[in-house]
Amino acid sequence: MSTRLQSRLDTALEIALFLSMAFALYMALIGAPRERTMGDLQRIFYFHVPSAINGLTAFAVNFAASLMYLIRKNRWWDNLALSAAEVGVLFLGIVLVTGPIWAKPVWFIWWTWSPRLTSSLILCLLYMAYLLIRNYIEDPERKALVSSVFGIIAFVDAPLVWFSIRWWRDIHPSPMLETGGLSPSMRPAFWVCVAAFQILLIYLLRRRFYLESMRTEVERLERQSDVLR
Amino acid sequence: MKKIWAIFRKDMLIEFRTKDSLNSMLFFGVVVLVIFNFALGSLHDSLRSAAPGILWVAFAFSGTLGLNRVFAAEKENSCLQGLLMVPVDRGVIYLGKMLAATVFMLIAELVIFIFSLVFFNLTVWPEIPYLILVFAVGTLGFSAVGTLLSAVTVNTKMREVLLPLILFPVILPVLINAAEATNIILNSADYGQLKLPLTIMSVFTLVFGTISYLLFEYVLED
């Protein structure tokens, strides 16, 4: 894609993001009906769950990009994988922060060890490990190779983590009920938020990827200028 | 295959001569048991119910030490380089190393387990075959992915610190299932419940064993 088309796309994306977020905020905070038992606190849900969805999407992108890197050995894929991991950690971080904020007033505890929350934590740790590995390997080619392998491992591990925690929870049940269900009147607000967050995800991915591509380019230019010296 | 056996045998030979790994693994595992005894002092009467968790924490920590050594020993004199020069499939190196790591860990675990019987005053005669089964399956899973990650970290700065950091999130399914399975054996004797955790652990081992076998060449480098 040419750069002009790219920047047009970026601008369109920014506009879409602004509009959808504005709409989403309105729907979540004002438009959606007030929940009976939890009151306005429940509105956090509209940010908590879309963030979780974003986190999972980002990690799926990381998995695909890691796989593609191993097949094609093109730095483009590695840059995408890195961007996806960082953005994913960001969104999962939001999940891990909004979770306790929601839980404390409702169930009087900060952390519920629920399957969803705990899995989000483990997933976050997995991708932080991914970033950590990258930090300690200098050579860019090896860094890309090794972290692709780990990206694949982390993604394959995720469902196993989920099932293990689910089973553990079945054995050690908790007295709290997790309200995942939404009344039909809340659904429009929810889906608007999901859509807006997805646009946010794409936007952040593009920005981060762009940054990383520039880094790769600088590296290539430095290498070329070394030859002339 | 004979080559896997050659690698395995070489590692066992070195280890039994120097006992470097085994000593530190055993020592560390026992120390963990002792620390837990003091840390959980208030639970003194119900230590049998806490024992599975404590045991697997000890296993995990000492196992990580062992995994570190699996490739660290090859770094001396660039032995890894010599290994890579040989026309042997990288996956074969993985299998040989994984088997050696599993055996080391099992030996350490058995000894640590005996210590725990003494420290926590447990009697376990009828449960022993089941326990051994859980230990074996859990340890296989541990080393299936641990061997790969050990190769990943061996050439990095701060490798001893990095390995546990990236290993523990990944082997969490094994730890959860193994600890819970041990708990079932020791504290409820409802052996039918063992099917699920054993299945998950076996799936884990198969999946990560295969992935590691296939991807090992990308990770190995001197």
Place this chain on the structure above:
Amino acid sequence: MTRAPAAVPRLFMNMIEVRGLAKHFGRFSALRGLNLTVGAGEFVALFGRNGAGKTTFLRILAGLSRPSSGSFRIQPHGSGPARSAIGYLSHNTSLYLDLTALENLRFYAQLMGLPADTGILELKIGQVGLAGRERDPVRNYSRGMQQRLAIARAFLHNPSILLLDEPFTGLDQAGSSFLRGYLHSAHAQGKTCIMAIHDAQLGYELADRLVAIEKGVAALDVARPDVSFSEFQEALSHISAGGDTGRLPEAS
């Protein structure tokens, strides 16, 4: 500047062909389009400052490292993968210190699919002058002895191509003269050798061809009969000085 090889009769097929080999580590380029052809049975001495790319080049040929671009072709004479025709010796011995010489060689023999019975291995150990010490742990060997065993290990499978990375480093008189003799006889047996070396005189003595790597390319490539030793020395220092950007020639 590459001088084309003079009229050296190319009696043999080209064994190793390297074309435009490049390798970079991030922003640092180790090799920038190296070209080289080595005929079967030729002995190439590789010179160059530290960090010029000699080790990187040898590692790529040995298959330990993947090039970033460019290609190379190795035509082994026997069947089987290229790796089985290559023996690589670096200044790391790749020996397990806690095993005996016999156990070390047995391990490598088993991995390479070679006969591993004690008699054959003892013979090999004897060939490098370590007879009688087979059952000592390598930890007890001197540096020279370890290097000899490393030679036995690296070339256990009797490869037709020998790649050596500064093998004389750290060797005493005895070890050094042993290695010289070994290389002379390998050459006489018609083996192809590429040896990275610092000692200009030693390299000049042993080689058929003299190649210097500077800034990731072959800056010098002459047949030994075509230059006198003093001419060669001059050329070498000229290259080092020419590429010098204020650093000492021996700086890494």
